[in-house]
Amino acid sequence: MAGTLRPRNDGQMKKSITDSGVLSLIGGTPLLRLTRLIDRPDVAFYAKMELDNPGGSIKDRTAFRILAAALDSGELLPGDTVIESSSGNMAIGLAQACRYFALPLIVVVDPAVNRHTLKILRAYGAMIETVTEPFEVGGFLGARLARVQALLNEIPGSFWTNQYASAENPAAHYETMREIADALDGDLDYLFVATSTCGTIMGCARYIRDHGLSTKLIAVDAVGSVIFGTPPARRLIPGHGAGRPAQLLDRSLIDDVIHVDDWECVQGCRQLLAQEAILAGGSSGGAVMALQRYRDHFRTGDRVAFIVCDRGERYLDTIYSDDWVLAQFGELPPPCLSAAVAAAL
Numbered sequence: 001m002a003g004t005l006r007p008r009n010d011g012q013m014k015k016s017i018t019d020s021g022v023l024s025l026i027g028g029t030p031l032l033r034l035t036r037l038i039d040r041p042d043v044a045f046y047a048k049m050e051l052d053n054p055g056g057s058i059k060d061r062t063a064f065r066i067l068a069a070a071l072d073s074g075e076l077l078p079g080d081t082v083i084e085s086s087s088g089n090m091a092i093g094l095a096q097a098c099r100y101f102a103l104p105l106i107v108v109v110d111p112a113v114n115r116h117t118l119k120i121l122r123a124y125g126a127m128i129e130t131v132t133e134p135f136e137v138g139g140f141l142g143a144r145l146a147r148v149q150a151l152l153n154e155i156p157g158s159f160w161t162n163q164y165a166s167a168e169n170p171a172a173h174y175e176t177m178r179e180i181a182d183a184l185d186g187d188l189d190y191l192f193v194a195t196s197t198c199g200t201i202m203g204c205a206r207y208i209r210d211h212g213l214s215t216k217l218i219a220v221d222a223v224g225s226v227i228f229g230t231p232p233a234r235r236l237i238p239g240h241g242a243g244r245p246a247q248l249l250d251r252s253l254i255d256d257v258i259h260v261d262d263w264e265c266v267q268g269c270r271q272l273l274a275q276e277a278i279l280a281g282g283s284s285g286g287a288v289m290a291l292q293r294y295r296d297h298f299r300t301g302d303r304v305a306f307i308v309c310d311r312g313e314r315y316l317d318t319i320y321s322d323d324w325v326l327a328q329f330g331e332l333p334p335p336c337l338s339a340a341v342a343a344a345l
Contacts, residue, residue: 023100025054026064031183038276038291043298046305048180051280057094057310062199063093065172066161081158083151085144087238088117090163091146097126110140112238116314139243144243145148163197165247172217174217180305192290192306194283195221196239198246205253216255219226220290223261258293260286267333269319279312282319306317
């Protein structure tokens with residue numbers, strides 16, 4: 001019944017103080033049990049809440065890991081200019097870390113970048129370069145990477161974080177999977193992970209392999225992404241899928257692939273918001289719809305998790321805007337309130 005839930009105050013929620021800087025808050029994100037999202041009460045569903053990172057996304061882990069390793073090795077020096085191609089979250093993660101380390105940052109974006117993301121980047125002091133035309137082969141990603149190379153040639157003392165090929169990218173998410181496994185004592189039957197650079201899914205895959213877990217790893221890719229060999233097509237949701245093959249991908253470590261389109265991402269985001277009150281980004285909506293499609297594969301007693309990659313505030317002008325959704329798709333998703341939620345109101 002409404003009004004019966006209260007924040008816990010029984011000693012299990014402890015306040016903590018850190019003087020190690022904002023980057024020390026990256027990682028250690030909660031694993032949240034979801035009870036309303038999918039009508040399978042015999043299955044336990046969990047969300048790894050990467051939106052709880054200080055920069056708002058899972059890419060905080062990647063950005064910090066790559067920069068810290070480069071600074072430790074001397075490949076990146078104080079005062080050097082960091083350059084990266086990003087559709088959003090990696091850019092914000094880098095902007096936060098570069099501000100903390102006092103490093104200049106140039107981010108190469110394309111027209112799909114959200115306006116909210118641009119405002120965040122400018123607030124952190126990042127310089128923004130925008131490519132306006134996609135390459136015939138490689139799309140906007142190819143055009144962004146070409147601009148990155150041009151900037152590296154033009155700017156002395158510049159450093160490319162190269163999230164697309166850096167071994168530090170999957171290494172960051174080896175730790176993400178470690179946190180999930182530790183929370184569940186290694187007992188996880190399925191993990192659904194959205195794909196782009198494939199750093200997250202490969203880090204999770206290597207942990208699963210190295211520790212002999214029985215977890216089935218399901219990749220959630222975008223319709224129009226070429227990562228798994230499907231034809232390229234226009235995509236509206238930034239940070240989900242890619243216009244060229246993923247350098248980090250080892251297909252043999254993935255059990256299955258589900259492709260979801262932009263419309264499904266919109267529906268999934270709105271379901272997650274309506275039923276669990278979680279305002280999340282586009283790839284999380286894709287993962288929700290992949291779970292819905294896979295629901296009949298789950299057995300009684302299974303434990304199923306997915307990663308909520310980022311916060312939804314940067315999608316308020318798109319996924320959560322009725323005007324934008326109507327303009328793009330000509331209709332709105334059906335009401336998303338489940339019977340379980342309605343009964344609790």
